[in-house]
Amino acid sequence: MLSLGQAAKEVGVAKSTISKAIKDGRLSAEKLDNGSYKIDPSELFRVYQPNRSKETSNGPSETPKDNLELLVENKVMQRELEFMRERLEERDKQLQKQAQKAEEELSEARSDRDHWRAQATMILTDHRPPKGFIERVFGLWKTRKSNGQI
Template identity: 35%
Template sequence: MKYTAGQAAKAVGVSKATITRALQNGKISGSKDDNGAWSIDPAELHRVFPPVAHATPETQILKQSATPEKVNETAVLERENQMLHEALIEARQERDRWHQIAERLSIAPPAPAPIPQMPAGGFWSRLFKKERGT
């Protein structure tokens, strides 16, 4: 007895859209009748999707809510989320380090600039001192 797309979905605990997508992508083979309904051999279906009877209730819920493509996408997104979280932690640590440096610099009094000492007397007196050698 061959399955329709709806029967196949119930037999393996996934949505009808998942079965249809698998048929269109060539993951499982099936044929359409004159009315456009899919006809899927059970052996072909269970080659890719395990039957529901062998699956645990947790697996059945997972299969109903997520296709293999979505599970892979979820894993990729979780990894990306973890990487972004780590980058955020590093950025916050760097920010805190620069904040501490800025606080230390603002607390330390600036070194006084040396005041240039002007020689005593005016221009002409300095000039005559040089000529006299004093």
């Protein structure tokens, strides 16, 4: 956490500028009991750019050795990123294959369902030709005669 003066130095502006930004609501800060402010550096740098003149006046902050270490770290991270992308592509291909297989199984299940539905319909449907009026009356007379009702 930075005081108002420290924050002003970090970004290269006057304390009054920081104070006005707090009062206007552009910059959030914690007000202490004594009336001073504590400002989170990340919040400060969200609103203002860091002061670059501080680094240039003291010379470069990194030595050539630091630069070399950063380059090596960068290469390592690039390789790791490539590796992770390859793994992600492989996983994507696996998921696509699984989705395609699931679609094929679903299609087969639907086909089976339709086949068995047609079979059930065939079994449950009366396929005999309809009888005419005479055949129905004669059939009823035959049935009653054989049962002894006539």
